[in-house]
Amino acid sequence: MKHFVTATILMVLLIASFSMESCTKKSDEAIDGGALAKDTWAIIQDDILTLSCATSGCHGSTSDANYAQHNLLLNSTNAYDNLINIISKNPEAKKASLVRVKPGDYMMSLLFQKIDCQTPAKYGATMPLGGTNLTSGQIEFIKQWIIKGAPKKGSVVDENILTSNTVCSQAFVPMTAPATTEGFQLAINAFTVRAKTEREVFVNRTSPNTSTVYVNKITMQGRPNSHHFVLYGFKSTTSLPPVNTLRDLYNTDATINITTFAQMQNHIFLGGGTDVNTTYTFPEGVALKVPPATAFDLNAHYFNIQNTNLIGENYINMYTVSQANVVKEAQSINFANYNFSIPATSRKTITTNFTFDKEVTVITLTSHFHKLGEKFQIKILGGTRNGEVVYENTDWEHPVVINLAKPIQLKAGEGLTSVVTYNNTTNKTVNFGLTSEDEMNIIFGYYH
Known part of the structure; x- marks a missing residue:
């Protein structure tokens, strides 16, 4: 009898243990059918970023022509670490203290600002650039993931949100x-x-x-x-x-x-x-x-x-x-180098001097180059500030425009120097030209 009671107790404990284990497993399973829920981040990576963003020429690899401008890889190896609490190169986002992804705060996350086509264009073009916008479900899924703390592991957002597959459309209203x-x-x-x-x-x-x-x-x-x-x-x-x-x-x-x-x-x-x-x-x-x-x-x-x-x-x-x-009339600066070439699969820095034929005060500077451009510097040529770097831009899509707090005073014969670094990742020589596949080297701005 004693052995029977002991065996019965053991059997009850085993059944209880199995039941508890089953409940634990069920709590980890997706509500909709028994399979373990996929990590929310893995869904974002595999079904959104890899397909729409980590593509050739965009955010796929360091050899992409645009990489120098954004320094952002969104492939499965790098994306998470490149997003969470990382400061963007976007100058307007920096001014607004945005980071790429700020866990818990989607409005302070540049990723959300860039994919939501309904958001006012404060930080450049909506992504994916030139491609189809994300769906309302994909945008909301990423938004909720950020709100939930943007974890790398765990299913924290209802996957049913993704069934809303209407492509985000931007209502363009001409300004008054x-x-x-x-x-x-x-x-x-x-x-x-x-x-x-x-x-x-x-x-x-x-x-x-x-x-x-x-x-x-x-x-x-x-x-x-x-x-x-x-x-x-x-x-x-x-x-x-x-x-x-x-x-x-x-x-x-x-x-x-x-x-x-x-x-x-x-x-x-x-x-x-x-x-x-x-x-x-x-x-x-x-x-x-x-x-x-x-x-x-x-x-x-x-x-x-x-x-x-x-x-x-x-x-x-x-x-x-x-x-x-009006005290002074603004005059346009248009200093361009039309004669240069960048050999295939090479990095090249081109330095060009430009001079004024009269005494001037430079008040504004900006630049223009295309997607192979890594860095555009402008230096003062001549005078007491000779060689001083007064402008630098590394984002070909959104070039910095500087209204100079300290205007540049130049005498006749003095001027500006452009120092432009290109990284030609293509297999052909690239020259000055007018298409997005060609390159440019232009100082724009104003003086009086």
Whole structure:
């Protein structure tokens, strides 16, 4: 009897132990069918980042042409450590104290800001750039993961969120034009960018002012997937392109439109760049003089890697001040090196000197190069500050624009030096050119 009681007790304990183990296992299982739930981070990596972001030319490897600009790999080996509490190279995100992913705070996480197409464009273009936006479910899934602390292990977000597969669409609303007493608006009206192509267009617009005005602020706006938006004036007004006509840089067979290309040689840079949603304000007392009915050439460049057509559309507001408030007239800097080449699979630094033929005060500097550009430095040439680095940019998509707190005083014969480093990861020589596959080397800015 004693042995029977002992055996019975042991049997009860074994059954209880098995039951407890079963409950524990069930608590670790997905609610929807018995299989162990996949880690939330693993889903983000495998089903979102790997497919949409860690692709060739974007965030796939250090050999990607864009890597020097963002220093962000999103492949399965590096992504998590490259995101959590890491400071971004995006200058506007730095100013706002954002990090790539801040556990618990999606609004202070640049990753969320970049994938949510409904978020105002404060930090550059929506990602994936040139591709299809993420779905509302994918965006919400990442948002909830961040809110839950952005863990690497554990299932912390309901996978059913991912069933919401509507692609995020950005409602583009043209900005309001200034009142006629405060300025004017110019535009490139909506045009089509065909699937798997890029398109660069120009439109010659005439300013509506009937008397000379002085512009002290320029605000620009463009649709997603725009490589750049630039405002040009013309060196000579004797032979201008047709007014209000969309002109393509490339023909339908991808060859350069010779007429448009020739018209570009008459350009003077007046504003804009690769950040198409931006505002530039001149220093106090400085403004750009705009005579009546001035001809402006608006230039937009879009690229589309999707299987469907996209729409391009751009606006620029030019805000004016009374002439009585203008002490100095702004003049445009357009220093370009048109004659250089970068051998295949090589890194090369190109130094170019530019000089002024009169005494000037430089008030604003920015730069322009393409995706092979790693670093663009501007140094002072001549004078007591000779060789001083006054500008540096490592982000070709969002070049830094500096309104100089300490203006650069230069005498005739002195000037600026560009020191530009390129990393040609392609298997062909790259030269100066007008497409996103070519390169550029230009100092833009203003002086008076």
